[in-house]
Amino acid sequence: MNSSLKAWLLPVILLAALAACDKPAAPSAGPSFKTTATIQDLMVAVVDPAADLLWASVATELSKDGLVEKQPRTDEEWLAVRQQAIILVESANLLQIPGRSVVAAGGKLEDAHVPGILSPAEAQKAIHDDQAGFNKAAEGFHEAAAQALTAVDARNVGGLLEAGSRIQQACENCHVKFWYPNAQKPPR
Numbered sequence: 001m002n003s004s005l006k007a008w009l010l011p012v013i014l015l016a017a018l019a020a021c022d023k024p025a026a027p028s029a030g031p032s033f034k035t036t037a038t039i040q041d042l043m044v045a046v047v048d049p050a051a052d053l054l055w056a057s058v059a060t061e062l063s064k065d066g067l068v069e070k071q072p073r074t075d076e077e078w079l080a081v082r083q084q085a086i087i088l089v090e091s092a093n094l095l096q097i098p099g100r101s102v103v104a105a106g107g108k109l110e111d112a113h114v115p116g117i118l119s120p121a122e123a124q125k126a127i128h129d130d131q132a133g134f135n136k137a138a139e140g141f142h143e144a145a146a147q148a149l150t151a152v153d154a155r156n157v158g159g160l161l162e163a164g165s166r167i168q169q170a171c172e173n174c175h176v177k178f179w180y181p182n183a184q185k186p187p188r
Contacts, residue, residue, distance in 0.1 A: 035100040039127075040109060042094055050087040051167060054148060057081045058161050071157045078155060085149040088167065092142030096135050102127065109179075116183030126178050137174035144170045 037045070057077075059070040072078045094100075103109060103120040111117055118126065127134045144166035151159030176183070 033097045033099070035097055037094075038101045038103050038107070039095060040103050040107075042091060042100075044110065046087060046094075047091050047171075050084040050091070051171070054081060054084040054088065054160075054167070055164050057084075058157055058164065071160075072152075072155075078152060081160070082149065082152045085145060085152050088145035089142060089149055092138045092145060095138045095141075114180065114183070117180045118178075118182070123178055126181070130177075134174070134178060137170070137177065140173060141167065141170040 057070070057072055057080075061068045061070060072081050102123045107120065109117060109120055109123070112119075144163060147166055148160060148163035151157075151163050
């Protein structure tokens with residue numbers, strides 16, 4: 001090989017070698033989640049307490065002295081409600097982790113005595129058969145909880161009240177499809 005060809009070929013080879021080094025690594029398969037808590041565990045230990053505290057943060061109560069308006073007023077009270085909103089927002093993501101069981105093996109639903117409620121196996125099958133619908137319901141819950149977080153950050157009591165109603169509706173939309181689709185509807 002002549003020297004001018006070598007002089008020209010060497011930079012090309014070096015550039016090709018450098019370009020090969022700059023290639024991004026192949027994407028990984030993603031995180032490997034290990035679910036321990038069941039859907040029912042998340043509801044009982046995380047979602048229900050957070051939602052109850054958020055809903056109770058704004059209320060109108062009738063006392064012997066008349067109407068009492070309850071709402072967060074101090075920085076500490078707003079922070080406490082904000083923490084509950086964050087718990088709810090992130091709980092929606094936890095519910096969507098693949099492989100999460102409805103209840104522990106051999107367990108029963110805590111409200112199994114309620115007419116129209118599915119058995120654990122039926123609820124698990126309903127979620128499995130319509131995972132996209134379950135995820136969509138969880139995303140609706142996430143949106144409602146995110147609305148609550150936005151209202152808290154704006155210290156908007158009316159917005160927090162509205163978000164609380166949306167959270168309730170998002171929960172009911174999911175439960176009526178995946179938890180108790182056979183429950184009797186109240187007469188109208």
